[in-house]
Amino acid sequence: MDSDRPVTGVGRGFSPAATEGCGGGAKRPVWPLILLVLAFASSALLAQYQKKPPDFGGIYSFPTPTHPEPRGIVLLSLDVAMLAIGLGLGAWLILKRRSRGGVMLLSMAAIAYFGFYRKGCTCPIGSIQNVTLSLVDPRYMISPGVIAFFLLPLVAALLVGRVFCGGVCPLGAVQDLVLLRPKTVPEKIERVLRWMPFVYLAVVIWFAGWGMPTVTTSGKAIVLRRFLICEWDPFIGLFRLSGSFHMLAIGAAFIVGGMFYGRPYCRWLCPYGGLLSILSRVSWKNVTITPDKELDCGLCADACPYGAIHNFRADRDNCVACARCYERCPREVERLGGEAVPATLYSKSASGPGAV
Amino acid sequence: MSETSTRRKFIDTTCRVVGFAALGGIGTILTTRASAHAVFQVDSLKCTSCDLCRTSCVLSLSAVKAVNEFSKCGYCMLCPAYMDVTSAPDEKGVPSGRVCPQDAIKRRVVGKEDLDDPNNNYYEYTVDEARCTGCGKCIKACKPPFGNGSLRLEIRYDRCVTCNECSIQIACPESAIVRVPAPGLSPLVTHGETANG
Amino acid sequence: METEARRYTPVATLAGRGTAAEFKRSLSGVAVGAGRVIHALGDGEVRVFDANGGVTRAWKAPEQAACLTVAPDGRVLIGLPGRVEIFSATGSRVGGFAAGQAGEPADVTAVKVVRDNVLVADANARLVRRYDATGVERGLIGNRHKTGSFMLPNGSLDIDVDAAGAVYATDTGRHQVTSWTLDGAPIAAFGKFGQTRPEDFVGCCNPVNLAVAPDGCVVTAEKVAARVKVFGPDRALLAVIGKEHFDPMCIHIHLAVDLNGRIVAADPVRRTITIFGRS
Numbered sequence: 001m002d003s004d005r006p007v008t009g010v011g012r013g014f015s016p017a018a019t020e021g022c023g024g025g026a027k028r029p030v031w032p033l034i035l036l037v038l039a040f041a042s043s044a045l046l047a048q049y050q051k052k053p054p055d056f057g058g059i060y061s062f063p064t065p066t067h068p069e070p071r072g073i074v075l076l077s078l079d080v081a082m083l084a085i086g087l088g089l090g091a092w093l094i095l096k097r098r099s100r101g102g103v104m105l106l107s108m109a110a111i112a113y114f115g116f117y118r119k120g121c122t123c124p125i126g127s128i129q130n131v132t133l134s135l136v137d138p139r140y141m142i143s144p145g146v147i148a149f150f151l152l153p154l155v156a157a158l159l160v161g162r163v164f165c166g167g168v169c170p171l172g173a174v175q176d177l178v179l180l181r182p183k184t185v186p187e188k189i190e191r192v193l194r195w196m197p198f199v200y201l202a203v204v205i206w207f208a209g210w211g212m213p214t215v216t217t218s219g220k221a222i223v224l225r226r227f228l229i230c231e232w233d234p235f236i237g238l239f240r241l242s243g244s245f246h247m248l249a250i251g252a253a254f255i256v257g258g259m260f261y262g263r264p265y266c267r268w269l270c271p272y273g274g275l276l277s278i279l280s281r282v283s284w285k286n287v288t289i290t291p292d293k294e295l296d297c298g299l300c301a302d303a304c305p306y307g308a309i310h311n312f313r314a315d316r317d318n319c320v321a322c323a324r325c326y327e328r329c330p331r332e333v334e335r336l337g338g339e340a341v342p343a344t345l346y347s348k349s350a351s352g353p354g355a356v
Numbered sequence: 357m358s359e360t361s362t363r364r365k366f367i368d369t370t371c372r373v374v375g376f377a378a379l380g381g382i383g384t385i386l387t388t389r390a391s392a393h394a395v396f397q398v399d400s401l402k403c404t405s406c407d408l409c410r411t412s413c414v415l416s417l418s419a420v421k422a423v424n425e426f427s428k429c430g431y432c433m434l435c436p437a438y439m440d441v442t443s444a445p446d447e448k449g450v451p452s453g454r455v456c457p458q459d460a461i462k463r464r465v466v467g468k469e470d471l472d473d474p475n476n477n478y479y480e481y482t483v484d485e486a487r488c489t490g491c492g493k494c495i496k497a498c499k500p501p502f503g504n505g506s507l508r509l510e511i512r513y514d515r516c517v518t519c520n521e522c523s524i525q526i527a528c529p530e531s532a533i534v535r536v537p538a539p540g541l542s543p544l545v546t547h548g549e550t551a552n553g
Numbered sequence: 554m555e556t557e558a559r560r561y562t563p564v565a566t567l568a569g570r571g572t573a574a575e576f577k578r579s580l581s582g583v584a585v586g587a588g589r590v591i592h593a594l595g596d597g598e599v600r601v602f603d604a605n606g607g608v609t610r611a612w613k614a615p616e617q618a619a620c621l622t623v624a625p626d627g628r629v630l631i632g633l634p635g636r637v638e639i640f641s642a643t644g645s646r647v648g649g650f651a652a653g654q655a656g657e658p659a660d661v662t663a664v665k666v667v668r669d670n671v672l673v674a675d676a677n678a679r680l681v682r683r684y685d686a687t688g689v690e691r692g693l694i695g696n697r698h699k700t701g702s703f704m705l706p707n708g709s710l711d712i713d714v715d716a717a718g719a720v721y722a723t724d725t726g727r728h729q730v731t732s733w734t735l736d737g738a739p740i741a742a743f744g745k746f747g748q749t750r751p752e753d754f755v756g757c758c759n760p761v762n763l764a765v766a767p768d769g770c771v772v773t774a775e776k777v778a779a780r781v782k783v784f785g786p787d788r789a790l791l792a793v794i795g796k797e798h799f800d801p802m803c804i805h806i807h808l809a810v811d812l813n814g815r816i817v818a819a820d821p822v823r824r825t826i827t828i829f830g831r832s
Contacts, residue, residue, distance in 0.1 A: 054431065054679055055701055056467025056478050062426050063480070067545075070395045070513035070538045119517050126520045131382065134389050141394035141535055147386045151379055158375050227521035240517065242416050282371035430706020432726060432757040434746060441756055442748050449746065468701070475727050475746070478704075501776040501804045503757060504707055 080148040082113055083124075083168065087152060090167035090321070091160040095285060100327035103166055107173035115170035120239040121230075124149045124164065125171070125272040128201070129208035129227045136209040153272070157279040161286035165266060165273060166321030171235050172266050175258035176322055182262040182305035190307060194267065194318070197274035204228050204271050234265055262305030266320055277317035287314045287321050292331055300325035395540040396522045400508040402532035405492030409509055412527035413490070419516035420490030420509050420524065422460070422483045425545075428506035431466070431478040436502045437494035438463060438481055448474055455497050460487035485512065510542055559783060559792040560832045561816060567591065567606045567826040574600065574608045576824040583819040583826060585809040586623030586642075591817055593826060594621040599629060599644065602826075612644030620674075624666040632661030637673055639686070650688020653677065660708065667714040670735060674710040674722070679703045681712055681722055683735065694720055694737040703731075706758045709805060713765040721765055723773075725758040730771055730784075743788040744773075752782070752790035764808035764816070772816055774806035781806060781818055781829075794818070794829055 053062055086106065093102035114120065122130070127150035134142040153164035165172045185193070211225035230236075234254040237243030243251075257264045266273050280286065289300055289312055301309040303325050308318040314325065326332045398409070398420065409420035434441055434451070438461045443453025455461075463479040470476035483494075490509060498507040511533075525533035534543065568574040580595035591602045594614060599621060601610040614621075620632040627642040635658025638649040652673045653659030659675035659682065666672070670691065673682045679702040680695035696702045703710055704726025711723045719740055720733045728746040733739055744760070747753025754760055760773035760782075769786035779796040799806055800822035807819040816829040 053427075054478060054704065056431075060466045060480075063482075065423055065425055067510075067539065067541060068512055068514035070393070070516070070518060070540050073393065076393055121517065122520050130520065131386060134386055135382070138389050140389075141391040141537065142386060142389060143393040144387070144390045145393065147383065147390060150386075151383050154379055155376075158372055158379070224526075226526070230519060230521040240414060243414060279375050282368045282375060284372060430726070430758060432704075432706040434757040436757050451748075476701075476704075501779075501802055 076143070076145045079118065080145055080152070083149060083152055086110060086168040087156045087163055090163035091156065094163055094166050094287060094321045094323050095160055098323060098326040098332055100323040103321075103323040104177070106167035107176055110168050111170045111173045111177075114168070115174070115235070115239045120170060120233065120236045122146055122149060123171075124153050124169070125270060126227065126229045126233070128204060128271060128275075129229060132205045132209040133225065154275060154279055157276045157283060159284050161280045161283045161316065162273075162276050162319065162321050165276065166323065169266075170239070171233075171270070172263060172320065174235050174238070175254065175263045175265060178255055178258050179262050179305055180259045183260050184307060185261065187307075196268050197271050197277075200269055201271035201274050229271070263320065267306060267318070273320075280319075281317045283316065286316050287319050287323075287325075289314055289325060289329070290331065295331065297330060299328045299330065303328035392537040394535040395511075395513065395518055395538050396516070396525060396533050397511050397536045397540050397542050398509045399532045399534050400510075400542055400544040402530045403492070403495070403509055404530055404532075405496040405509065406529060407491050408527045408529070409490040409492065409524055412524040414519060414523050415515065415517065417515075418490040418524075419511055419513075421485045421488045421512045421515075422490070422492070422494050422507050423510040423512075424481055424483060425506045425508065426480070428504050429481060430504050430506070431480060432503075433474050433477055433479055435461075435463070435479065435481055435498075437461065437498040437507055438479075450474060455493050456488075457491065457493065458487040458489055460484045460489075461494060483507075485515075508542065508544060511540070513540055561783070561792050561794050561829040562832045563798060563827050564815065564830040565606060565828040567602050567828070568593065568595075568600075569825050570823075572606070574602070574606065580819050580821045580824040580826070581618070581807070582620045583807045583809050583817055584622045584629075585811045585817060586627060586629070587625075589811050589813070590623070591809070591811070591826070591828075592621060592623055592629060593819060594618055594631070595824065599631070599640075610644065612640075619661055620663050622664045622666060630664045630666060630671065632664040632673065634661065635659055637661065637664055637671060637684070637688070648686065650684065652682060652684070652688070662708070662710050663712045665712050665714050665720075667718055667720070667735070672712055672714070672720060674712045676705050676708045676710045679705050679710070681710070681720060681733075683737075692735070692737055694733045694735070695722060695731075696737065707761070707804065709761050711760075711762045711808075713763055715765045715769060716767065721763060721771060723760050723763050725761060728754040728759060730760065730763055730773060743784070751793055752784075761805050762808050764810045766810040766814050766816075767812060768814060770810075770814075772808050772810060774808055774818070776804045776806075777801075779803050779806070781808065781816065783816070798827060798829075799823075 090106055093099050093106060127146050130142050130146045131150050133140045156163055207226045207228050211223045213221065214224045215221050232250065234251045237247040237251045254265050289309065296312060298312065300312065305324065306318060306320060308315045309325060410418050413419055437455055439451045440453035440455055441451050443451045446452045460483055461481055462484055463481045465477045466480045467478050492509055495507045495509055497503065499505050522533055536543065568576050576595040578596050580593065582594035584592045586592055593600050593602065597614055598611050599614050600608050603609045614631055615633055615638050617633045618631045622630050624630060628647065629640045629642065631638045631640065635651060635653055636649060637652050639647050641647050652661055653675060657677060659673060660677035661673055662676045663674035664671065669685060671684045671686060673684060675682050680693050682690060683692045683694060684690050703722065703724045706726050709725065713721050715721065718735055720735060722731050722733065724731050729742045729744045731739065731742040744754055748755050754775055756777040759775040761776050762774040764772045766772060770791065771784045773782050773784065779799040779801050781794040782790060783792040785791045799820050802822050803820060805821055809817040811817060814831065817826060818829065819826045
């Protein structure tokens, strides 16, 4: 039988400039700037030793004050590379292989790398704030890595849908992995809740770009820009293994909530998810549920914890590419060498399960 | 039906092209404004050692540490940042009280040592970063006129997780946490402040 | 020998806030010439004051001028990093020489003239250099101390000479006032660290400045405590001019003593010169 075979070559269609990360494709090369800063800094350090030290009367060499280096450009480039690889791998696993197991492994790798190793920071969700601030104020120092983190999942969404959500985002992965028995949310409430990410996005952009007027402890009236996403990130306390009470409480709430309602943060709050859902709607390739000549079993809709399958089709905006539908689809099981499904058991003519 | 699907496809393709163009446009603007990786650092000229560095960092042991600029340090026996000079002296006449609540300042005699009179010795003072909480008491005690001002608070990158938004920056009443391009040297170091200000 | 305690009270203030002679940016030195004429270094110039506090003469000092002194013949010597510049009483340059060693320019924090010697306090090398008027080095003072030269944690070395030609220098790291012959042989030292007794020197590095009075008394200035003390010829404490007269943020209080024993103290933070007399 014919199935709607999705993307064959995931690598094609990715713009080379987007994946080159720092230095290569950027308009202003960053290496000379860094070398210049280093040269200036080292000469400034040397300049401090003009004053002759006292005669200590013995063998003594002035220790140089050490300045541990922040994360170097090689590792920062590695982060971008890992994101690109994750997106590519995710696209292949979800769209071509349709493998739930593969997606789960990718999710766990993402939690390990982007979550616990990188401590969840800087993430594409948070990069909205950096991008907003840089567009509003040209003096804001935005690094090429953050730009890449903002653009890559969005470009991927335009090409292959929300593969970022499916296998790469550590926040989504945490919620996905703790899911036990998803409850369905009534359609009316769901529709209202699905507007919240855009409201949050607007608030986040406002606070990051223009800020809130506040009064400081010393009495000055200033406008303070805040990165709300960073302050209210549910899982960063988990990744850092420390945090303030409110951060840990929110994290616990989302984990507990995530056990019964699939991906609450992703569906009803994530501002980046809002952006991804808009772009995913017009993506070139996306998660497709193969129309079958004989079956309309609807097990995919049953399996989808996020209510993203309607009329046996994945809603392109809401589908977070978790591949659970593929796991349950009898035709997919058959394709992967599992038991063939007898045609009479689930027939289109019967009024059995399948109606949504 | 094929009409709607071609019209649908056309709309989709147009929107996709517009989407790519928008992303490309944003990407271009941002890349022209891109700079080297920026990290947070303490501007010592504004810092007032208020103790908020110790409590506001997302890490339980703050990434802010006291750093001694050896070239400015006087190597005094009676270091006002090491000992509380007003405290009761011990049998050798050296004040016994310590400024650091964690006892994180270590000292050792350097050069020729006079065992009878500690006054004649030079001492090298270093900060044990595993104990330092970034409270700033030693910095306050070393500031002129008490001392030379060789101690300063500095964010150490072997500990700092480089959050996208520094929680210490939000808390700091003097706006002394600034973003500087990596390698993240303190503005004090890069501007080469002289010892005798 | 006076052994009873003395009292000093301010008798005059020069260059106060709001006066015509006010120093607007800096005040870094004070000296008494010919026994009574007060010279001050600040705002990039040398100002000569008359008895009423008016400025009789003012002339531009060299860049980076750090300290000054007036020689018995009226010439004014100004110390700068690595150099000493000599001016006539009217401010025209008559000479100058490089101070310090090759590659290690002196950090000149005080200059004094005794007989035909020019004494230069070098805080970089942590000793006192003795030159003739043309800059030929004749000797060093302070490098024969028991465990090394002066300990100067805050980089200030102040010197003065008494009538007999003995050189007095602050050894701030050791909390002592030391005296030496012109050849560099140590004569005596007094003072020690203490926070409680008034005759002791507080904090990590004090006294920061000193001056020798014509009657042999030594006047010292301390930072943090922001006070000026007078020690008699037997080195007993005679008087304390308390911190109410000086800014608590001072890291120096420049001192000079005139012919009549009045103490001239320059506060570099408030940029005023106060003259204290005995009451």
